Amino acid sequence: MANSAAPGGVRSFLQAVSTVTEETRTPLRVVQMEGLAVLKIIKHCEEFAPALVTGQLLGLDVGSVLEVTNCFPFPMREEDDEADADGANYQLEMMRCLREVNVDNNTIGWYQSCLLGSFQTVELIETFMNYQESIRRCVCIVYDPSRSSQGVLALKALKLTDSFMDLYRNNGLTGEKYGLFSVAHHCTSLYK
Template identity: 45%
Template sequence: MASRGGTARRVPENDTTIAYVQADGLAVMKMVKHCHEEAASNMDIAQGALLGLVVDNRLEITNCFPFPKTPDESMDEDEYQLAMMRRLRRVNVDHFHVGWYQSADVGNFLSSPLLESQYHYQTSIEESVVVIYDTQKSSRGFLTLKAYRLTPQAIELYKEGEFTPEALLKLKVGYENLFTEVPIVIKNSALTNIMMSELAELVPEEEGSKFLDLGTASVLETQLRCLMDRVDELNQEAIKFNRYQQLLSRQQQEKHRYMQKRAQENSARAAKDEAPLPEEDISKLFRPHPVPPRLNPMLIAGQINTYSQHIAQFCSQSLAKLYITQGLQNAKEINSSP
């Protein structure tokens, strides 16, 4: 998982709000290339460091480099990142660490390792963001690049390290307010825009216009399978929590019966002018059961919500395409009939 090493330019204490993220086209293309290469080779998650600087309330991403993928455990990721930034500094490239990026597939980026990594980044590099690139959706023609930051409630929750139901209720933390999305814009130089305009004129007219593609079964099937897996995981977490509640209720009943029996024995001894039984530590006799952490179920619920939103959006678009193609087919049949 991403580490948090590196030198960063900090914003002043009274101005820590990042209004939006501005990414250079070159940095975006590097991220896209790295993520698709990892997805095509071994279906692994691609991760890398983001470099840039902070200008007023704007976070500029001007460069990036991937984290090493090597089985050699002797390599220190922090040392690798520092060495990369030193070399970039020598060639006059922005070398301030402003966050990291990760590839994702629809909603599976929401996980405990990502939360932990972003917590370390944001507590050491105040203005840092995590950029999520969706390889599957982008491969179908929809560039999906989103930047996220942890909310103050999520940082406080992780700082305390208590993921019990009481802690979640106290801080009012749910999967809806774990992350806050920061708007991201892509900016190219004037020369790059001129070149892209010339390239657009070279693209054949029939290319890039297949908006009525009805081959959506594979995408919908993949998302439904992922949704079913997440629902099964959430069901297992619910079973664990229900079992904990049953054990807690049974322990409370046993404790109540023990205290009643103890009171009756002391009353009987008092009636015989005997000394009461010595006080015993109830907490040692009835040790509390460990509360199952609620962080993982909350993250799974967030993944289910993301998959559901994508499926609803995807199905609505597919239905619209079906109705449009049905109208076109009916018009074609009417025109072709004598």
């Protein structure tokens, strides 16, 4: 995620946008994606490949289904604090514009590209932790342009399990201590 929006900007953006009440809900079982959102993700990731890119997912949380109805890309940026503020402002402005034209503008997660299936990183865990402070049922869509060029749509929807999130939060585990192989066992794939 070095070239895209950083978790610090995400945290300030999410704190400014909204909150989901902490009520008991049915578990998230399925991510349903509109064709427009899938095409936008593919276009953004293919356009900048092999650079890694990210973007915001928008949609609705309906029972056990998370509906991804739209998305927009995060701007490419450098690593510094001023860029975090610019990224958060960009996201807020995009949300305002989408709301004005009556497009679903509820943040439900983010998407990111990866190369050759290498998405299980410490940054992924930290971004999930930042998102889940404000959005309990968020999801990450991972798209792999290199694998998709081989004839298979390499698109996955991921969510870390609650048990892993609690363990990570309470014991201060880092990705290096826990091992990225173990993360795969706590990453629930929701998109079939």
